[in-house]
Amino acid sequence: MHTLGEIAEFINAKLVGDASVKINGIASLQRSNSNQLSYIVNGKHKRDLISSQAGVVILDKSLLDDCPTNALIVDDVYLSFAKISHYFKKQITHQAGIHPSAKINNAKISTTCVIGENVIIGHDCVIGPNTIIEDNVTIGDNAYLYPNVTILQGCLLGKNVVISSGAVIGSEGFGNARDNQGRWHTIAHLGNVVIGDNVTIGANTAIDRGTLEDTEIHSGVRIDNLIHIAHNVIIGQDTAIAANTGIAGSTTLGKHCMIGGMVGIVGHLNICDDVVVNAKSTVDKDIKTPGVYTGIMPLMSHKQWQNVGLWLVKLDKITKYLNIKLKNLKGK
Amino acid sequence: MHTLGEIAEFINAKLVGDASVKINGIASLQRSNSNQLSYIVNGKHKRDLISSQAGVVILDKSLLDDCPTNALIVDDVYLSFAKISHYFKKQITHQAGIHPSAKINNAKISTTCVIGENVIIGHDCVIGPNTIIEDNVTIGDNAYLYPNVTILQGCLLGKNVVISSGAVIGSEGFGNARDNQGRWHTIAHLGNVVIGDNVTIGANTAIDRGTLEDTEIHSGVRIDNLIHIAHNVIIGQDTAIAANTGIAGSTTLGKHCMIGGMVGIVGHLNICDDVVVNAKSTVDKDIKTPGVYTGIMPLMSHKQWQNVGLWLVKLDKITKYLNIKLKNLKGK
Amino acid sequence: MHTLGEIAEFINAKLVGDASVKINGIASLQRSNSNQLSYIVNGKHKRDLISSQAGVVILDKSLLDDCPTNALIVDDVYLSFAKISHYFKKQITHQAGIHPSAKINNAKISTTCVIGENVIIGHDCVIGPNTIIEDNVTIGDNAYLYPNVTILQGCLLGKNVVISSGAVIGSEGFGNARDNQGRWHTIAHLGNVVIGDNVTIGANTAIDRGTLEDTEIHSGVRIDNLIHIAHNVIIGQDTAIAANTGIAGSTTLGKHCMIGGMVGIVGHLNICDDVVVNAKSTVDKDIKTPGVYTGIMPLMSHKQWQNVGLWLVKLDKITKYLNIKLKNLKGK
Numbered sequence: 001m002h003t004l005g006e007i008a009e010f011i012n013a014k015l016v017g018d019a020s021v022k023i024n025g026i027a028s029l030q031r032s033n034s035n036q037l038s039y040i041v042n043g044k045h046k047r048d049l050i051s052s053q054a055g056v057v058i059l060d061k062s063l064l065d066d067c068p069t070n071a072l073i074v075d076d077v078y079l080s081f082a083k084i085s086h087y088f089k090k091q092i093t094h095q096a097g098i099h100p101s102a103k104i105n106n107a108k109i110s111t112t113c114v115i116g117e118n119v120i121i122g123h124d125c126v127i128g129p130n131t132i133i134e135d136n137v138t139i140g141d142n143a144y145l146y147p148n149v150t151i152l153q154g155c156l157l158g159k160n161v162v163i164s165s166g167a168v169i170g171s172e173g174f175g176n177a178r179d180n181q182g183r184w185h186t187i188a189h190l191g192n193v194v195i196g197d198n199v200t201i202g203a204n205t206a207i208d209r210g211t212l213e214d215t216e217i218h219s220g221v222r223i224d225n226l227i228h229i230a231h232n233v234i235i236g237q238d239t240a241i242a243a244n245t246g247i248a249g250s251t252t253l254g255k256h257c258m259i260g261g262m263v264g265i266v267g268h269l270n271i272c273d274d275v276v277v278n279a280k281s282t283v284d285k286d287i288k289t290p291g292v293y294t295g296i297m298p299l300m301s302h303k304q305w306q307n308v309g310l311w312l313v314k315l316d317k318i319t320k321y322l323n324i325k326l327k328n329l330k331g332k
Numbered sequence: 333m334h335t336l337g338e339i340a341e342f343i344n345a346k347l348v349g350d351a352s353v354k355i356n357g358i359a360s361l362q363r364s365n366s367n368q369l370s371y372i373v374n375g376k377h378k379r380d381l382i383s384s385q386a387g388v389v390i391l392d393k394s395l396l397d398d399c400p401t402n403a404l405i406v407d408d409v410y411l412s413f414a415k416i417s418h419y420f421k422k423q424i425t426h427q428a429g430i431h432p433s434a435k436i437n438n439a440k441i442s443t444t445c446v447i448g449e450n451v452i453i454g455h456d457c458v459i460g461p462n463t464i465i466e467d468n469v470t471i472g473d474n475a476y477l478y479p480n481v482t483i484l485q486g487c488l489l490g491k492n493v494v495i496s497s498g499a500v501i502g503s504e505g506f507g508n509a510r511d512n513q514g515r516w517h518t519i520a521h522l523g524n525v526v527i528g529d530n531v532t533i534g535a536n537t538a539i540d541r542g543t544l545e546d547t548e549i550h551s552g553v554r555i556d557n558l559i560h561i562a563h564n565v566i567i568g569q570d571t572a573i574a575a576n577t578g579i580a581g582s583t584t585l586g587k588h589c590m591i592g593g594m595v596g597i598v599g600h601l602n603i604c605d606d607v608v609v610n611a612k613s614t615v616d617k618d619i620k621t622p623g624v625y626t627g628i629m630p631l632m633s634h635k636q637w638q639n640v641g642l643w644l645v646k647l648d649k650i651t652k653y654l655n656i657k658l659k660n661l662k663g664k
Numbered sequence: 665m666h667t668l669g670e671i672a673e674f675i676n677a678k679l680v681g682d683a684s685v686k687i688n689g690i691a692s693l694q695r696s697n698s699n700q701l702s703y704i705v706n707g708k709h710k711r712d713l714i715s716s717q718a719g720v721v722i723l724d725k726s727l728l729d730d731c732p733t734n735a736l737i738v739d740d741v742y743l744s745f746a747k748i749s750h751y752f753k754k755q756i757t758h759q760a761g762i763h764p765s766a767k768i769n770n771a772k773i774s775t776t777c778v779i780g781e782n783v784i785i786g787h788d789c790v791i792g793p794n795t796i797i798e799d800n801v802t803i804g805d806n807a808y809l810y811p812n813v814t815i816l817q818g819c820l821l822g823k824n825v826v827i828s829s830g831a832v833i834g835s836e837g838f839g840n841a842r843d844n845q846g847r848w849h850t851i852a853h854l855g856n857v858v859i860g861d862n863v864t865i866g867a868n869t870a871i872d873r874g875t876l877e878d879t880e881i882h883s884g885v886r887i888d889n890l891i892h893i894a895h896n897v898i899i900g901q902d903t904a905i906a907a908n909t910g911i912a913g914s915t916t917l918g919k920h921c922m923i924g925g926m927v928g929i930v931g932h933l934n935i936c937d938d939v940v941v942n943a944k945s946t947v948d949k950d951i952k953t954p955g956v957y958t959g960i961m962p963l964m965s966h967k968q969w970q971n972v973g974l975w976l977v978k979l980d981k982i983t984k985y986l987n988i989k990l991k992n993l994k995g996k
Contacts, residue, residue, distance in 0.1 A: 094793055094811075096775035111428035112446060112462075114776060114793040114811070129426055129446040129464050130480075130776075132793050132811040132829075146503075147426075147446070147464040148482045148794075150812045150829040162518070165464075165482040165500040166536065168829040171810075171867035174888040174906065182902050182920045184886050186826070186864055200518055203482075203503035203538035204558075204830065206867035206889040206907075222516050224506040225538040225560045226578070226868075228889045228907040228925070238514050242506065243538075243560040244578040244596070246890070246908040246925050248943070256514045261560070261578050262596040264908070264926040264944040279580070280596040280614040282944040282960045295963035296614045298973045299627035307980035309630045316639040318983060319650060325990050326657050443760035444778060444794075461758055461778040461796050462812075478835075479758075479778070479796040480814045494850070497796075497814040497832040498868065532850055535835035535870035536890075554848050556838040557870040557892045558910070570846050574838065575870075575892040576910040576928070588846045593892070593910050594928040611912070612928040612946040628946045631959035641962045648971035651982060658989050 002087055004056055007037070008072055010087070011080040013058065017070025023055050025088055026081075026190055027212055034069075039081045058084070082177035085188035092153055093117045093135050110147075122159065134170075140197065152209070158197035158219065166204035169193050173208040173231025173249065187211060189231055196220070202227065202243065224261070236273065334419055336388055339369070340404055342419070343412040345390065349402025355387055357420055358413075358522060359544055366401075371413045390416070414509035417520035424485055425449045425467050442479075454491065466502075472529065484541070490529035490551065498536035501525050505540040505563025505581065519543060521563055528552070534559065534575065556593070568605065666751055668720055671701065672736055674751070675744040677722065681734025687719055689752055690745075690854055691876055698733075703745045722748070746841035749852035756817055757781045757799050774811075786823065798834075804861065816873070822861035822883065830868035833857050837872040837895025837913065851875060853895055860884070866891065866907065888925070900937065 005019030032054035039058035056070040110129035122141035140159035152170030175187035191210025196219030220238040236255035248267035260279030274290035337351030364386035371390040442461035454473035472491035484502030507519040523542025528551030552570040568587035580599035592611030606622035669683030696718035703722035720734040774793035786805035804823035816834030839851035855874025860883030884902040900919035912931035924943030938954035
């Protein structure tokens, strides 16, 4: 719990409101309550500001008149959010062995595991050696965690989940605010990773926690090795994703999709249900129609590729040139 | 050991044959013996069925007449195979420290390692701290395993092998059968990873075990960091593979190949000896001729790429259009 | 310390000089001193040879006349360097717990960590469970190392550094010399990884140590998950790199760059300051002008991609053909 007075001082903001109000968390404008802080980076979300139930909002002075609650006026809203986010990150116990508060049912836990405070592990789970489960993690019945897995604080795993060696669940999202000198300021990610039932996660895959809300892996999903799933991604039920693929922040995948290996999906996209993306393709726009999609350069002999490449980078010029030529010829 | 009666009940199959026959493993039609189960997914392999020595075969009723042994008739052969595969997965000990049955020669083992049942470690090996070696693994002389390595059950490493931190050897293959409601059913992978002599494996690389037979990394191979090698891949002698590359299931690479970084090689391919694939290329068909291969989009200014991209996706239409225009002009 | 006599015998070289000279390390021609060994692979660097202060140089006999110091004449210089490099690799302690020589200030170290000989850890650091810190590592104040991190010998981390789970710092570079039978010989990498202040490293990222000099990550850099950074790469201040990206050996990135996810950057390149590379692009040449760069194949329906691909691999032939056609038509 921090007072608005403390917060204002920490982020060097001008407080318009009650300095004694206590804040215990951060949420979006729409989801925050009177004990939570929110922020608005620009006027696009003005409507959400006007109806927000937040205890306080960090904002630019131009939006003060639309703020229905306490306000923290700053020069750079996103940077101030980055700085204050660390106030609300929970500290971790990191004791050896199994914390006395953990509820282990008849799970089989290796002696070299670390099980944190308030962890709940369901019936018939197997937790391999050297696997780390941080505070406040909940794992459903019949989960199998291989050796050397890392489940970071607060994550929630369903029933029959299988996590392979080297996988990291709940790593920090890659969110950073840049100040006016070009320096990055890390955002503390306060959401969790929530994994449904019957999900498998491959070796050395990393799934980042959400910024304020959770990263979600729905039931029945299959995730292969060495995959990166960024903060606030949502993967729909029974979707399968092959190895080396990366999905950037806040993208939502539908149900029953099949994503090939080493596919890159950029952030903030919506991919509908029943989409197949072939291996190595790049998805850089929403997909609204089920079907099979591809986008790769065909393999050639290196020499042929060099010849093709020479013209490829001039394709727009070739098209224009030929069109002019054709017109001229036609005009003859 | 499971009887055919038990197996039939578990996968809900109609048994044609002797319910008391005992089965202790699964193998392909061609390799299975009278104590093993096999399966045939479609008529293409009918010849293998006719000559199979298997104790029982899971099949569709249309193939019953060609089955020379006990038969388990099911609606979905592959799904039934997925379900029964878990019957034959060996359970793991996961005790702390070094299991009394392990044969450690004069290897240097860190106190925080876990060494499973029946593990054999050769002379002069170094096993770094927190490295996990599951049951029935064999490691040849003079191997060096860095800290935080995971070697899963049954894998076989040759002499002078070097495995870097974070590498996972013997993770489950990404094989799943889909039921008629679109749900995935994991296949238990019963093969191992077999690594020859003088092989190096980079940091955070993952090598999956084979489905029924083994994934093979032949002697002298060099594998860099963050590489995915799927189930049943075979990498020929002295081939080198650079970082971030992924090789999908059942692909075979020849000898003395050099695969660049972040190359994607799709499944079920054959790449001959002495092939060089440049970084970032996609290999989506067999390569039968030694040589240098490339397939990437050249880097451009973003603006130029946008201009090129506009025409690129219409390249077939441009070609057709121009051909018509030329014909028309010629006809004038 | 090894004498030139011992070294000559080990690599089967003809020594021209004093067999009793003692050598304690390897460095480049320009940086080596009289106790160090150097090597020259071809005549391009003859000027560096002539002015070298090295105690001995491995070289081809054709360069003997230009050698100002002791010489080791061999048939294959690079291969001989690979073999002798292992002489100078430091052995690791790998004891359990915290080595008595380690200087831990008021850092919070989990009981399952391994902290090697002569490690120095600054004030207020947190070292998560099962994290391994090998000998001679130095970590600045206020660092946060998540669970299951591996920091290998001799690496240097600045203040306020955050290293996520599964990350490996100081893995061996992927440098190998090939003998005349096509077999690879590993080069022992003797440089370290040097990380500045305020750097964050993502989950399951691997950063290789340098061959002779160090791999450098400058202050303020942000590195996401599952990234490969090869030996001797230099990343300039405040540059941010998104997940799944790979940077090959000896490439230098400038300051304030933003590299998208799954970008591949080939080796020995120079990328200037203030460069943005969009996700999935390949950088295969120097970038000398700040700006935004892209090089990917646009996503299409699979059918459309097949149609485009047919013509794409013939783009050079299409261009040539159309030009001839146009000339012929013009000539009519």
